[in-house]
Every structure is written in C-alpha cells, then in structure tokens.
Amino acid sequence: MPPAPDTPDDGGPARPGRRPLRPPHRLPTSLIGLAWNRGREMELMHRAMGFAALSFLTLVPLLVVVAAADLGSGEGFARWLVQGLGVSEVPEGEIEQLFGVPGRALQRTTALGLAALAAFGVTFGSAVQTGYERVWALPPARWHTMWRHVVWLAVLVAVLLLFVTTPSPAESSALETALVTVGDTTGVFLFFWWSQRLLLCGRIRWRALAPGAAATALGLLGLRVFSQFVFSPLIASSAVTYGPFGTVLILQSWLVGVGFVVYGGALVGRLVHEQRGRP
Template sequence: MFLTTAWRHASERVHVRAEGLRTRAEELRARAERRMPVLTELTNRLLSANLLDAGTRLAAQAFLTSVPLLFALGAFAPQGVRDQLLDSLRSVFGLTGASDQQLNAALSGGTGDEQLRQTTGIIGVLMALVSSTSFSRAMARVCERAWLLPKSGTRIAAWRWLLWVVSILLLVLVQGPLRDGFGVGIWLGVPVSFLAGLVLWWWTQHLLLAARVAWLPLLPGALLASAAMSALALTARIYMPSALNRSLSAYGALGLVLAVLSWLIVLCAAVTFAITIGAVLAQEPPLNRYLTTAEST
C-alpha cells in the first residue's frame, strides 16, 4: 500500500513537472514567433515543402540531361569545344586515372567520330533536348514552390526552359578558366566563381519564375545558392577523384553512375534548400523591409 501511494505521488509530480515544461516550451515558442517570425516560417516551409525529395528529383533530371548532352557534344561539337569541356570537367571534379580515361573516351575525337555520329544521330539529339527541358521544368518548379507560386503556362515558359539549359551548358564549358582565375590562380578563381554563381542563380530565378518576382527579393536565394555551390566545388576536387576511381574499379560503369548521381543529389539538394531559405528570408522581417516585393505580381 505504501509503495502504491508513493508511486502515485511520484507519477503525479512527474506529470505536473512535464506539464510545466511543456507550458514553458510553448511560451518560449510563442515568444520566439513574436520576436523572430522568420524562424517560424522558415521551419514550417522546410518541413512542409518536402525539399529533400524535390532536390533528389532535380538531381535525377540533371543526370538524365547531362548524359545525352555529353554524347551529343562528343559526336557533333568541334574539337576545340570538346577539349574545353574536358578541361572544365577535370577542373570541377579533379579527374585522374580511370575516370579521366572514361571521360576522355566519351569526348575525344579521332577515327571513331563518324561512327559516334551515326550511333548518336538525330534521336540522340532529340533525347538530349527533351531531357534538358525536363531539367528546366524541375528547376522552375523548385523556384515556384520556394515562392509559393503556381506553375507558369507552357507558352510563357517553354523558351525560358531551353535558354536556361543552354546557359548552364555555357557556364560548365568555362568552369576551367573560371576556377583557375583566368590563369592567375585559385585565389582569384574562388571569388570569380562565386560571383558567376551569384549572377547565374539570381538570373535563374527571375527567368524561370517568368519575372513574377522582382529582382531584389531574389538576391538572398542567389547568394545562398552560390555560396553552397562554391563550398561543394572546393570539396568536390578533394573527394570526387578517389570516389569516382574507387566506384569505377569496384562496380564498373554502374559505380561511376552512382558516384556522379550521389554528388548531384547533394548539389541539387543544397540549391533547393538555398533558394527556399532565400525566399523565406526575403519575405519575412527584417529583410522584407529592404527587399520590397511590391513589384512582384
């Protein structure tokens, strides 16, 4: 009897203490919401938008775009363009050994050019174009979800999708000179690459949102996306060479695919989170006082 009574009293004390802690936590949350509403909105947006899934889908579309375009460039692009692409991809991933040989085989010129053209053909070019617009649509949807906007009409957005992919391809082609600081060195290459990424993601949001959001509110997302890409670019040169060669040695071409896709998932997830966080920061105090959205429609 004594033990039962003691247990009941102890349980009641624990229950009262738990209720007090819960009440205190609710008060702290309410106070935080009043003082920093941006944190509440940011948390709700990150939890409700399923951003990791969106980033994974974006990575899959990026991979499906890059493979046909790689073979199309290897088949039809001039030798100078192929050499530039090789240098840029080596600069991005720090390719060495077997993975570098695989890439060189896919893009190198030589006696197999005509056979590669016949294999790729018009069907390969069409596949590359279709895949590229799928990537653009996925990226546009990321931007629209970040800003809580409906989908753009196809007639309005179609040319924007193709223009964006062409711009991404051009940026990839010049990655080698950018990251080398145009011959000066990495100390200039890092800030130049960051500025190039800033311009790209600032313009990307404006383009794929069909100018429904003014330029200035798009700046936080562009800054965060460029910072994330710059950080990942620095780590890619350290991690990717050994990862690619190890996967290629263990699993063959399938391992190479898995390694590249894993890196794309990390990259696209980072961009997705950056654009979403940037949209919330631009719409909530205190930044919304300076990044007015009055021009948005």
C-alpha cells in the same frame, strides 16, 4: 459585495491564490529552424534526388554531345565534370573512361537524336522551374511560358562552355586560382539570379532573389571543395570495387548535392529576404 473577477495579468507580481499566465507557445523563428521546417514542407531532399535523376537522364546526354562539338576544348564532357568536381588525376581517368571518346559521341549522333536530347533538356528546365515555384509558394506558370525553358537551357550550356575554358586551379598560381575562384563564384551568382527571375516569370523582384543566388553560389563553391576531399577518393575506390558503376554512383551522389544546393540556396534566400523585411 462579491469579489471582482480576475483580470488579465499586467506583468506585475503574482497575487496569492492566482496562477501566473504561461507565455504563448513560440514557433521557431531562427533561420535554421525555419529552413528545416520549410525544407520538409517542400520535400527538399526528394526534389534534390529528382534533380539528380533528371539531369543524368536528360541533361547529361545533351551536354556530352555539346561538349564533343566544342572544338576549342576537344576533351568532351569528362572535362566538364572534372572541372566541376575538382578531382585528382586518378578519378579523372575513371571519369574520362566512363564517358568515352568525344569524337565518337559526336559522329554517332543524328539530327533527330539531337532534337530529342534538346527536348529532354527543356523538360529538365521545367523541373527546375517547378522547384523554384515550390520555394516561393507560387502557382504553376502557364503553358505559353515554355519558351523560358529553351532560353534557360541555351544559357546554361553557354555558361558551362565558358566555365570549362577557364584554367584549372592545379595549373595556376595562388593568385590566379583566387581570381578564377572569385570570377567563377560571381558568374554562378549572376546566372542563378537571372535563372530565378526568368523561370519564375518575373513574379518575384530582383532584390528578393539576390540572397538566394548568393547562397547558391557559395553553396556550390563549398560543394566543390567538399568534392575534392570526399568524392575524389570515393571515385577511385568505388571504381576498383564496383567498376564503372561505382563511378556512376558517386557522380549521381554529386548531382544530388548540386540539386540540394540549387533548391536549398533559393529557399535560404527567401528566408533571408523575409527576415530582412520584418520590423
């Protein structure tokens, strides 16, 4: 009687003359491995560099004019960057020298120029929306959703105005610094939670967007601490070596970091949501 054909291995001891079956190839399921693969698929670094270029060309000129019109502060856009970077006194002077006098920027801006700046700012909002859509693998939104870019830009400017009015950590006690940091982080979390919901046109639930907003808020907090120890001395040394161009180079690098955190935080949030939903 001919021998029976081999049957699939049921996990028992290997029989003589039979080769044990190899386990199937396992894809990287860790959060770090998934984040690395997804980041390469969506070209995260290229999008971060595009974020920096667009923000410097379209958003920064608008913020310069808006900051100059802030009568309560009166210190202009340089004050915004100093607060965001958390730099010391020497780099602060280089940044203020780079962006000039706030009143002069406001006096030389016409209504047509302000409208053009606003239109460019809306283009920046469209780019952020495209990045979020790539993170969640969604099709592009329809053209009639452009009003969301205008609303997002207006809220962004309002949030920056509120951020710059908070006391500087160097001028506060330890308790006040901790409270301001917690308040800023909470505000950033709420803003990016709402931003994803708005720019994605409500196609993703609030619960799914919360991890991404939390990752973005913590990432920006870490970037601010990193800036104090790395970008602050680099601004001072680059200004001596390359002049104003050195300051621009460091600021552009900082904006690349901001874009990486914004898109990367949303990507990590999606992965956390997927991992949490798995049995």
